[in-house]
Amino acid sequence: MSRIGKKPVVVPQGVTIAVGKDNVVTVKGPKGELKQAIDRDITVEVKDGEVTFSRPTDQGRHRAMHGLYRALLANMVKGVTEGFNRKLELVGVGYKAANQGNVLDLALGYSHNIIFEVPSELKVATAQEKGQNPTITLEGIDKQLLGQVAAKIRGLRKPEPYKGKGVKYAGEFIRRKAGKAAGK
Numbered sequence: 001m002s003r004i005g006k007k008p009v010v011v012p013q014g015v016t017i018a019v020g021k022d023n024v025v026t027v028k029g030p031k032g033e034l035k036q037a038i039d040r041d042i043t044v045e046v047k048d049g050e051v052t053f054s055r056p057t058d059q060g061r062h063r064a065m066h067g068l069y070r071a072l073l074a075n076m077v078k079g080v081t082e083g084f085n086r087k088l089e090l091v092g093v094g095y096k097a098a099n100q101g102n103v104l105d106l107a108l109g110y111s112h113n114i115i116f117e118v119p120s121e122l123k124v125a126t127a128q129e130k131g132q133n134p135t136i137t138l139e140g141i142d143k144q145l146l147g148q149v150a151a152k153i154r155g156l157r158k159p160e161p162y163k164g165k166g167v168k169y170a171g172e173f174i175r176r177k178a179g180k181a182a183g184k
Contacts (some may be wrong), residue, residue: 001161003067003070004054004066004067004070005055005063005066005067005069005070007070008050008051008052008090009050009051009070009073009074009077010049010050011046011049011050011051012077012081014029014030014081015027015028015029015030015053015080015081016028016029017046017051017073017076017077019044019046022037022040023036023037023038023039023040023042024036024037025037025038025044025073025076027073027076027077027080028080029077029079029080029081029121030080030081030119031079031080031082031083031141032079032080032141034076034080034141035143036069036072036073036076036092038069039065040070041056041062041065042054042055042062042065042066042068043055043071044073046058047137051073053066053069053070053073054066057175060182066075072178075089075143075144078143079140079141079142079143080141081139083139083140084139084140084141084142084143084146085138085140085146086137086138086147086150086169087135087136087137087138087170087171088135088136088137088150088153088154088167088168088169088170089132089133089134089135089167089168089169089170090106090108090133090134090136090137090166091164091165091166091167091168092109092119092163092165092166093161094107094109095107095108095109095133095134095135095157095165095167096128096134097126097128097135097136098126098137099108099124099126100122100126102117102118102119102120102122102123103115103116103117103118104116104117104118104124104126104136104153104165105162106145106153106156108157108167109157109165109172110157110158114156116152116153116156118138118149119145119149121140121142121145122138122139122140122142122145122146122159123138123139123140123168124136124137124138124139125137126141126179131176135170138150150169153167154166154167154168159172159174161174161175161176161177162179164176170171
C-alpha cells in the first residue's frame with residue numbers, strides 16, 4: 001500500500017489547483033504558477049480544500065505513480081506558498097563566486113573561470129564573508145529545477161575525500177580518507 005499516495009494534500013489559503021484536460025494540474029499561488037502532467041491512469045480529485053489521488057489497480061507501476069504524483073503536487077503547493085532554497089559552499093584556497101543577475105562567475109581552481117547561466121526561474125545570490133567559505137544561495141518555486149541546477153553547480157568541482165576541497169551543499173558531510181602513510 002502506498003502510504004504517501006493515500007495522504008491528501010491540504011490546499012492552503014491563496015492557492016488554487018485546477019485539473020485541466022490531458023490530466024495537467026496547474027497550481028497557482030502567491031509566489032507563482034507551476035504545471036505538472038499526471039499519468040492518465042492516476043485520477044486527481046480536488047474538493048473541500050484537499051487534493052486526493054487514486055489508482056485503478058495494485059500493479060507496481062500504479063503504486064509507484066500514486067505516491068510520486070502526490071509528492072510532486074505537495075512540493076508544488078509548498079513551492080508556490082513558501083518557495084525553496086539551496087545553499088552551496090565553495091571550500092578551497094582561491095575558490096570564489098560572483099554573480100551578475102543570473103550569471104555565475106566561478107573560480108574553482110581551474111586555469112579559467114567558469115561562467116554558469118542559472119535559469120531565469122531561479123534567483124541566485126553569492127556571499128563572501130571574512131573567515132568564511134564563499135556561498136551561493138539558489139531560490140525558486142520549482143523544487144526539481146532547483147535541485148537540478150544545484151547538482152550541476154556541485155558537479156563542476158565535487159568535494160574530494162582527502163582535503164574536502166570543492167563545491168558542497170551547506171551542511172553536507174564529506175567522508176574523509178587518510179592520506180599516504182608516512183615514509184619508512
